[in-house]
Every structure is written in structure tokens, then in C-alpha cells.
Amino acid sequence: MNARILDGKATAAAIKAELGERVAVLRERGVTPGLGTLLVGEDPGSQWYVNGKHKDCAEVGIASIREDLPADATQEDIEAAVRRLNEDPACTGYIVQLPLPKGIDTNRILEMIDPGKDADGLHPTNLGRLVLRVNEEITSPLPCTPRGIIDLMLRHDVDLAGKEVVVLGRGVTVGRPIGLLLTRRSVNATVTLTHTGTKDLESLVRRADVVVAAAGVKDIVSGDMVKDGVVLIDVGVSRETDPETGRSKVVGDISAAAREKASWYSPNPGGVGPMTRAMLLANVVEMAERSAGA
Numbered sequence: 001m002n003a004r005i006l007d008g009k010a011t012a013a014a015i016k017a018e019l020g021e022r023v024a025v026l027r028e029r030g031v032t033p034g035l036g037t038l039l040v041g042e043d044p045g046s047q048w049y050v051n052g053k054h055k056d057c058a059e060v061g062i063a064s065i066r067e068d069l070p071a072d073a074t075q076e077d078i079e080a081a082v083r084r085l086n087e088d089p090a091c092t093g094y095i096v097q098l099p100l101p102k103g104i105d106t107n108r109i110l111e112m113i114d115p116g117k118d119a120d121g122l123h124p125t126n127l128g129r130l131v132l133r134v135n136e137e138i139t140s141p142l143p144c145t146p147r148g149i150i151d152l153m154l155r156h157d158v159d160l161a162g163k164e165v166v167v168l169g170r171g172v173t174v175g176r177p178i179g180l181l182l183t184r185r186s187v188n189a190t191v192t193l194t195h196t197g198t199k200d201l202e203s204l205v206r207r208a209d210v211v212v213a214a215a216g217v218k219d220i221v222s223g224d225m226v227k228d229g230v231v232l233i234d235v236g237v238s239r240e241t242d243p244e245t246g247r248s249k250v251v252g253d254i255s256a257a258a259r260e261k262a263s264w265y266s267p268n269p270g271g272v273g274p275m276t277r278a279m280l281l282a283n284v285v286e287m288a289e290r291s292a293g294a
């Protein structure tokens, strides 16, 4: 089967163009949305992601605010930076780049974010709203990667109603929140969340209409694990050295053999990553529109 590509790069570019127009309207009304980032340490991947977020902001007209702390920043240093961002009137919303260094209480940091400025939708209040408001329109920020995955499929007319979705990985940015979004009445999928303690992953994946692989284990989804026509969303990030260029490259969770059997496939890189970045901008623009009463 020749899988059609869920092109995250092209879709994100279209979304950014739409958002640029909405930001222009806000700016004409004297409102400039601002995105803040809090980065702790020198991890090259995290630095790349944060730099990318600020590049995106410049493209669509959102102002940038940066808090960069060294790898040996203490819990108190990080909490002080969170308080500065909570109080900064130029900051519409912000993110704390994850993962934080070992020894830092990440949950405590996430809980300190002003829920009204939580551009990642990872504060317990915003996750709680997802749990409570199954039928209503959600007017608080949504977690960016899950929102991006669903938007990517819906914009390509992938039908999710009544479909069986198997998610690999129970992390806070993807695995846990995506089940909440996919089971909302407006989407109506049935979700199985799997993890390292799951027994017989193979038989669960084999019956799935859609597989969202966010395990971070290269090729964990093999060809004989999936059925023909499956929709494959590759979220996992592992890094290895490209033998041809000698440079580090991202490799995903989905094997070439599994891709052969798919009806739709979201590549990695070039799929979910760019959508995550676009959804962060969408959250900030929506937050600014709501506070401007637009």
C-alpha cells in the first residue's frame, strides 16, 4: 500500500499564515501577543526547540520573552523565573521547556504557572477542564502535541469517529492528554493507552485503526504488528548518528515495514514536530484574542 503523507511541515506553514493574519488584526487593535519561554540548561535539542519557537513568533508577529537559566539553576531560581513570567504584562502565555534537569520538581513548577498563561495547556487546571468539559467547546489552552496530531488528521479528512486508537507512551506532553482529546464527543475515538507495563502490546496494536507512537523507541512498531490500512502517527524521538553525514539525526518509533501497510503516515521529522510548534502559536493567539474580547 502507498501511504499518503500527513505533511506536518506544509500544514503548519498554512496554520502560521492564518495566525499571522489574526495577529495583524490584534496588533491593529493595540494588542501584541507575547510568548515567553523558560529554558533550563544547555541540552542542544531543547535549545533547538526553544530557538524554533522564537523564530516562529517572529514570523507571525508575536513578541518573544526569554528566560534562560544555567543547568545548575536551583528549584528556587526556576520558581523565581516562573513568578517573573506570571507577572510580566507583555507575556500573554509561556512554556517551561521540558524535560527540566534531574533533581528539579517538575510538577511543582508546572503547578506554579498561572493557568491563564499556560501556553502548553499542561497546568492541572487546564488538564482538569479537559476532563470536565467533555461536551462543551474548550476555551482554555490545549496541550500542543496532542492538539497538533488531531488537527493534522482532521485537516486531511482522516475519520476518527468510532475508530480504535492505540497510543504508545504515557508521558505528560503526549500520551496522557491525547486520550482526553480523542475521547471528547466532538472526536469520538476509542483510546487504549499503552506503556512499559502493558502486556501483549502486539495484539493491542494489531487491532488499531490508528497508532500514535510516542514511546521514543526506534522501530518499536514493526510491520507484523499493524493491520493493512492503519493510520500511523510517529511521535517518538530517538537520536542516532547518520553514517553518511556523521551528523545526529532523529529516528522515530515506526518501522519502514509498518509504513508499507499504512493508508496514512505522519513522518518524523516533518510531521508532528512542526504541528506542535504551530499549535503553541495558536494557543497564544487564542489567549490574546480572548483577553482582548475578540
Ligand SMILES: Nc1nc2c(c(=O)[nH]1)N[C@@H](CN(C=O)c1ccc(C(=O)N[C@@H](CCC(=O)O)C(=O)O)cc1)CN2
Pocket (backbone or CB within 6 Å): 048, 049, 095, 096, 097, 098, 099, 120, 144, 145, 173, 249, 250, 268, 269, 270, 271, 272, 273, 274, 276, 277
Ligand atoms: N514544554 C514542552 N516541552 C516539550 C514539548 C512540549 O510540547 N512542551 N514537546 C517536546 C519538544 N518540542 C517542543 O517543545 C518539539 C519537538 C520537536 C519539534 C520539531 O519540529 N521537530 C522536527 C525535527 C527536529 C530535529 O531534526 O531535531 C520535526 O519533527 O520535523 C518541535 C518541538 C519535548 N518538550
